Amino acid sequence: xxxxxxxxxxxxxxxxxxxxxxxxxxxxxxxxxxxxxxxxxxxxxxxxxxxxxxxxxxxxxxxxxxxxxxxxxxxxxxxxxxxxxxxxxxxxxxxxxxxxxxxxxxxxxxxxxxxxxxxxxxxxxxxxxxxxxxxxxxxxxxxxxxxxxxxxxxxxxxxxxxxxxxxxxxxxxxxxxxxxxxxxxxxxxxxxxxxxxxxxxxxxxxxxxxxxxxxxxxxxxxxxxxxxxxxxxxxxxxxx
Numbered sequence: 001x002x003x004x005x006x007x008x009x010x011x012x013x014x015x016x017x018x019x020x021x022x023x024x025x026x027x028x029x030x031x032x033x034x035x036x037x038x039x040x041x042x043x044x045x046x047x048x049x050x051x052x053x054x055x056x057x058x059x060x061x062x063x064x065x066x067x068x069x070x071x072x073x074x075x076x077x078x079x080x081x082x083x084x085x086x087x088x089x090x091x092x093x094x095x096x097x098x099x100x101x102x103x104x105x106x107x108x109x110x111x112x113x114x115x116x117x118x119x120x121x122x123x124x125x126x127x128x129x130x131x132x133x134x135x136x137x138x139x140x141x142x143x144x145x146x147x148x149x150x151x152x153x154x155x156x157x158x159x160x161x162x163x164x165x166x167x168x169x170x171x172x173x174x175x176x177x178x179x180x181x182x183x184x185x186x187x188x189x190x191x192x193x194x195x196x197x198x199x200x201x202x203x204x205x206x207x208x209x210x211x212x213x214x215x216x217x218x219x220x221x222x223x224x225x226x227x228x229x230x231x232x233x234x235x236x237x238x239x240x
Contacts, residue, residue, distance in 0.1 A: 009136035011104065012113030012127035020063050021114060021237055028057050033071050033239040037119060040073035062114075065126055070118035070239045076214065080120045083218045085204065087153070087225050094157040095150070095220065098199055098207035099176075099189070100133065100166060105208065105223045106142035109234035115227075119240045122208040123223045132167050135175060143176055145230045147183045149222075157186040161195040 019025070032053050039049045046068065054064045072080070108115055108125040116124045150158060160176060162169045173189040180187035192198050199205050200215035206222045213219055227234045 009134075009138070010111035010113060011136060011138060012108035012125050013111045014062065014114070014126075016060075016062070017114045017235075020060050021066075025063070026237070029059075029063060029067065029237075030239055032057055032059070032067055033119070036067060036071045037073065040071070041075070062126060065128070066114070066116045066237065067239070069124040069126070070116040070237075072118065072120050072210065076210075077120045080122075080213050080219075083213070083216070084121075085218050085220050087220060087222070090150070090220070091154040092156045093204055094159065095155055095204050095206055095222075096199055096202045097146075097158055097160045097222075098195055098205070098209060098212065099160040099162040099172070100129075100169075100195070101207045101209055102146065102223055103139065103142050103172070104129065104133075106145060106226060106231070107136060107138040109223075109227050109231045110138040110141055112233075112235055115234060115236050117224075117236055117238045120213075121224070122213070122221060123227065123236070124208050129166075131165065133172070134168055135171060139172070139175065140179065143179050145226050146222075147180065147185060149226050149229060151183050151185055155185055158188070160187070160189045161198055162189060162191050163195050164191040164193055 036049050036053055040046065050064055050068055104127055105115065105123060105125045108127055114126055118124060162173055169191055173191060176189050177187065196209060196212055199207060200212045203217035205212060205216040205219040207213065207219065208223060
């Protein structure tokens with residue numbers, strides 16, 4: 001089936017990142033990260049903190065996004081880590097996957113785009129698609145890595161939730177199901193109006209979305225494991 005994959009596309013790649021995340025800038029970002037965390041621990045609102053700290057260091061919008069996505073309070077960090085499941089104990093399990101969240105992060109990793117590792121240990125991208133999505137030349141590889149890795153862990157079932165209002169969610173569903181035929185994992189791709197609302201009530205969740213992480217019963221840090229296994233040259237920025 002022809003899904004009009006882009007010939008070559010770099011998801012979440014920005015040439016200016018060499019400047020925004022240079023060694024010199026990283027020193028400032030890591031210092032700011034600690035300051036933001038300190039203020040969050042004292043119940044200041046994130047938006048107010050970002051305006052204050054971002055202005056003080058004169059950070060770019062992209063740098064501010066990195067800090068915003070990669071910083072949480074100590075309380076949230078401990079709470080999230082307490083719900084993290086062992087990646088090596090997935091035999092015969094059913095996983096509930098935040099489809100766009102996982103696939104886009106892997107596409108960004110394959111594109112050499114910047115990925116942020118926050119103090120909660122989760123990887124987050126800076127792609128900022130905001131309701132628009134198009135399959136690219138990295139999409140199949142990302143999906144194959146998901147199946148390949150989960151099959152190696154003997155996962156039995158995966159439920160992949162996609163937000164139906166996002167453009168091309170139907171095409172992505174078709175492609176996932178086509179590629180799933182090569183693997184033994186039972187695969188369900190479910191289009192829903194809002195994946196967050198569904199996933200936050202489940203266990204064995206795969207996502208890096210903070211809202212879901214704080215509400216779901218348990219989660220697996222799958223993107224980090226897949227990237228470490230198959231995309232070792234990914235551009236990971238550690239804030240702490």
